Structure formats: C-alpha cells, structure tokens
Amino acid sequence: MKPKLCLALDADLEKVEKLLIALKGYPLIYKIGYKLFLPYGPSVVNKVKELAEAKEIFLDLKLHDIPNTVRNGVEAVSKMGIQYLTLHALGGPEMLKAAAEVKGQSKLLGVTLLTSHGEEFLKLLETQLSQKELVLRLATLAVESGCDGVVCSAHEVGFLKREIKKPFIAVVPGIRLKRTVNDDQKRVASPEEALENGADILVIGRPVLNAENPVKFIEELLKLLGY
Numbered sequence: 001m002k003p004k005l006c007l008a009l010d011a012d013l014e015k016v017e018k019l020l021i022a023l024k025g026y027p028l029i030y031k032i033g034y035k036l037f038l039p040y041g042p043s044v045v046n047k048v049k050e051l052a053e054a055k056e057i058f059l060d061l062k063l064h065d066i067p068n069t070v071r072n073g074v075e076a077v078s079k080m081g082i083q084y085l086t087l088h089a090l091g092g093p094e095m096l097k098a099a100a101e102v103k104g105q106s107k108l109l110g111v112t113l114l115t116s117h118g119e120e121f122l123k124l125l126e127t128q129l130s131q132k133e134l135v136l137r138l139a140t141l142a143v144e145s146g147c148d149g150v151v152c153s154a155h156e157v158g159f160l161k162r163e164i165k166k167p168f169i170a171v172v173p174g175i176r177l178k179r180t181v182n183d184d185q186k187r188v189a190s191p192e193e194a195l196e197n198g199a200d201i202l203v204i205g206r207p208v209l210n211a212e213n214p215v216k217f218i219e220e221l222l223k224l225l226g227y
Contacts, residue, residue, distance in 0.1 A: 001200055003225050004028075006058055006171075007218070008205030009048070010035045015209070020051035022215050027227055029084070031058040031203060042080050049081075057082040058203075062111055064088035067098035078104035084171075086111050086151060089138040093145045100146025107169065110142025111151045115174035115188065132156060136163055143168045149200070154189030157197040172199040177207055191224055 006029035009016045013036065020030075030052060036044045037059065048054050059082045063070045070087060077085050087099055089110035099108055112135045113121075122131060129137065139150040139160050149169025152160060157170045174188040194202050204221070211217040 001169075003195055003199060004056075004201045005218070005221055005225055005227075006031050006201050006203040007208060008033065008060075008173075008203055010205050011209050013040065013044070017047070017051060019209070019214055020048060020054075023052055023218060025053050026218060027222065028052070028054070028218070029056040029058050029201065030054050031060050031205070033060040037061070045080055045082060056084070058084040058086075060086050062086045062088055063099070064091045065095070067095045070095050071098040071102055074099040074106075074108070075102040078102060078106050082106055084109055084149075087147075089142040089147070089150070093141060096142060096145035096147060103146075107148035108146065109149045109151050109169065109171055110139065110145075110147040112138040112142070112156070113152070115153050132159055136160060139168075140164055154194035154197050154199060157194070157199050161198045169200045170198060171201040171203060173203040175202050175204040175207070191221060195225070 008031040010033055016036065030048050032044060032048065045057055048057060059077060063073050064087065070091065074085065084107050086109045089096065089112055096110065113131065119131065122134065127134060135152055135156045136159065139152060142150050143164055143166050149171055150160065151171045151173065153174055154172045157172060161170065172194045175191055175194060176188045177190060191202055208214050208217050
C-alpha cells in the first residue's frame with residue numbers, strides 16, 4: 001500500500017475546526033484521541049468527516065480491559081464508520097480475538113510499546129527481553145490474534161516486517177522533523193527514516209499543530225510521500 005499521512009488532532013475544538021476547514025479534501029487520515037473524543041464523543045467523528053471531507057478516521061482509544069468489555073467497546077465503535085481503532089496488544093490473545101470478532105469494517109491496530117517508553121521502562125518491568133524482543137512479541141501476538149496492524153516506533157518497523165511473515169499495517173507515531181525540548185516522545189524519527197524502514201502510516205501531530213503554516217507543512221509531507 002502507498003504510505004499514508006495521519007494527522008493527530010490533539011488540540012482544542014476551535015483550533016481543530018479551523019485546521020480541518022483549511023485542509024478540506026487533502027488525502028489525510030485524521031486521528032481522534034482523548035482530547036476530543038472524551039468531551040464530544042461520536043459527534044466529533046461526524047464533525048471531522050464533514051469539515052475536512054475526511055475519508056479515513058483513526059480513533060485512538062487504546063482499549064485495554066477484560067475480553068468482554070473490549071468486545072463491547074469495539075462493537076460500539078464499529079457502528080460509527082471509523083477506519084482504524086487502537087487497542088493494547090498487552091491485553092492478551094483472548095482480548096484481541098474478542099475484538100477482532102466484532103470489528104466490522106474497522107481495522108484494529110495493536111499498540112506495542114509506547115514511543116514515550118525508553119530503556120528505563122524495561123528496567124521498571126524487570127523483563128529479560130530487549131526492547132526489540134518485547135515489541136516483536138507484542139506485535140506478533142496482535143497480528144496472530146486478528147489485528148490488521150500494529151503501532152510501533154520507526155526504529156522497529158523494518159525488524160518487525162522481516163520477522164512477522166503475515167502482512168500487516170505498520171503505524172508509526174512520533175514523527176518529528178527535529179528533536180524538540182520538553183517532548184515526551186523518546187523513540188522518534190524523521191519522515192524519511194520512517195518511510196525507509198517500511199512505515200505504512202506516519203502519524204504526526206504537534207509539529208503540524210504548532211507550525212506557523214500548518215497547511216504548507218502538510219503539503220510538504222504529502223509531497224514526500226508521493227502525493
């Protein structure tokens with residue numbers, strides 16, 4: 001599949017609305033997370049579709065609970081007409097399989113290790129696995145349990161695509177043009193690096209939202225992806 005660009009709408013509604021109008025018709029995936037979904041619920045999904053003429057919506061809820069609870073959540077989301085939904089691979093095979101049974105047309109993305117987690121997090125877990133080994137184990141679990149893709153850092157994409165034989169969508173957050181101070185994303189990468197490693201969907205938020213000219217920023221990124 002041709003790599004896609006996903007814009008994370010992690011800002012207040014007024015700012016998001018203005019940006020969506022400016023980006024109307026652009027070939028983007030729009031990611032809705034807690035910042036918008038918790039206060040506005042499903043109505044914000046319809047607003048994004050309408051204002052931006054969005055064809056693909058990514059609902060980033062990172063579901064993680066007992067299998068029946070997650071199943072109920074995924075079933076509810078599947079009726080909203082969204083294209084991508086995240087859940088934690090750490091929830092285990094029963095949870096992931098229960099979700100896959102009711103996903104409908106939505107694609108499930110298994111979150112492996114958050115890009116805010118570095119080596120110190122592994123020490124906290126007291127695991128004998130390396131960072132790559134842990135990500136591989138979670139990604140494999142997600143794909144084998146019915147997920148359509150995984151969320152991982154750019155640094156693990158090539159490794160995962162070599163090791164996991166079944167096709168899957170590699171979603172890479174933490175895209176940055178340069179490292180910024182006070183950024184909680186630790187395992188970041190440039191768009192070029194992510195693409196070179198085999199990323200299918202590049203997720204970017206703050207660099208665009210904080211840009212002086214977000215539309216120009218998006219246009220440059222889309223050009224890099226071949227649009």
